[in-house]
Amino acid sequence: xxxxxxxxxxxxxxxxxxxxxxxxxxxxxxxxxxxxxxxxxxxxxxxxxxxxxxxxxxxxxxxxxxxxxxxxxxxxxxxxxxxxxxxxxxxxxxxxxxxxxxxxxxxxxxxxxxxxxxxxxxxxxxxxxxxxxxxxxx
Amino acid sequence: xxxxxxxxxxxxxxxxxxxxxxxxxxxxxxxxxxxxxxxxxxxxxxxxxxxxxxxxxxxxxxxxxxxxxxxxxxxxxxxxxxxxxxxxxxxxxxxxxxxxxxxxxxxxxxxxxxxxxxxxxxxxxxxxxxxxxxxxxx
Numbered sequence: 001x002x003x004x005x006x007x008x009x010x011x012x013x014x015x016x017x018x019x020x021x022x023x024x025x026x027x028x029x030x031x032x033x034x035x036x037x038x039x040x041x042x043x044x045x046x047x048x049x050x051x052x053x054x055x056x057x058x059x060x061x062x063x064x065x066x067x068x069x070x071x072x073x074x075x076x077x078x079x080x081x082x083x084x085x086x087x088x089x090x091x092x093x094x095x096x097x098x099x100x101x102x103x104x105x106x107x108x109x110x111x112x113x114x115x116x117x118x119x120x121x122x123x124x125x126x127x128x129x130x131x132x133x134x135x136x137x138x
Numbered sequence: 139x140x141x142x143x144x145x146x147x148x149x150x151x152x153x154x155x156x157x158x159x160x161x162x163x164x165x166x167x168x169x170x171x172x173x174x175x176x177x178x179x180x181x182x183x184x185x186x187x188x189x190x191x192x193x194x195x196x197x198x199x200x201x202x203x204x205x206x207x208x209x210x211x212x213x214x215x216x217x218x219x220x221x222x223x224x225x226x227x228x229x230x231x232x233x234x235x236x237x238x239x240x241x242x243x244x245x246x247x248x249x250x251x252x253x254x255x256x257x258x259x260x261x262x263x264x265x266x267x268x269x270x271x272x273x274x275x276x
Contacts, residue, residue, distance in 0.1 A: 032249040068218075069211075076214030080206075083253060111170040115221060 020048040062102035095124040158186040169222040200240035233262040
């Protein structure tokens with residue numbers, strides 16, 4: 001499996017360990033034009049539920065050499081999905097899942113924090129080695 | 139040259155034909171943390187001036203099979219650069235350059251128009267065959 005697929009499964013297991021039920025993997029959202037959000041390949045989201053709470057999770061590894069390029073894509077994808085969810089599944093909250101290592105390094109940068117705050121990105125921070133969720137940041 | 143590089147040069151020549159002087163290619167913006175926006179590889183912006191007006195141009199081809207994936211990246215990159223420009227070069231206006239074909243098809247979709255409007259993406263539409271700028275959309 002590619003690094004991307006490994007992290008996808010890690011986040012999936014971390015959520016399950018935390019008591020969440022995975023309801024859609026991948027989560028397919030049809031919005032306004034049917035084909036818009038279904039051709040994302042390996043970038044697909046998963047959906048989960050726990051005690052009536054519903055979430056969608058966008059998984060990024062930030063393993064690539066260029067974290068900023070990954071961040072461009074993560075930000076755009078988050079905002080596009082958030083808009084789609086508001087239209088189609090307004091009860092579902094979107095999170096961007098990132099490894100704790102990326103949270104401590106790349107996401108500690110002032111400019112990145114500024115963007116996270118400006119666009120209100122919700123973060124799900126996970127430990128890929130222990131396969132547990134470390135923190136939810138709303 | 140790759141398709142991406144070809145389009146980069148096409149936009150560059152289209153701007154020159156329109157009376158713009160290319161001042162930076164690529165445009166490097168250092169913001170808060172020095173290394174943040176300089177490692178974008180082929181995704182780099184160019185900067186131009188004309189009669190005192192200053193612009194930065196993000197060039198996307200939308201040639202890939204998955205236009206929506208390209209759109210995720212284009213949106214995130216636009217918003218990150220816009221924030222960086224506001225901090226470092228507030229007099230410069232950012233445009234996303236797209237081929238007229240993509241403007242007529244992908245950008246005509248309702249969801250895409252919704253996002254363009256919500257995040258106030260400024261578009262520079264160019265004709266890659268004639269190598270001219272077709273329209274500026276603010």
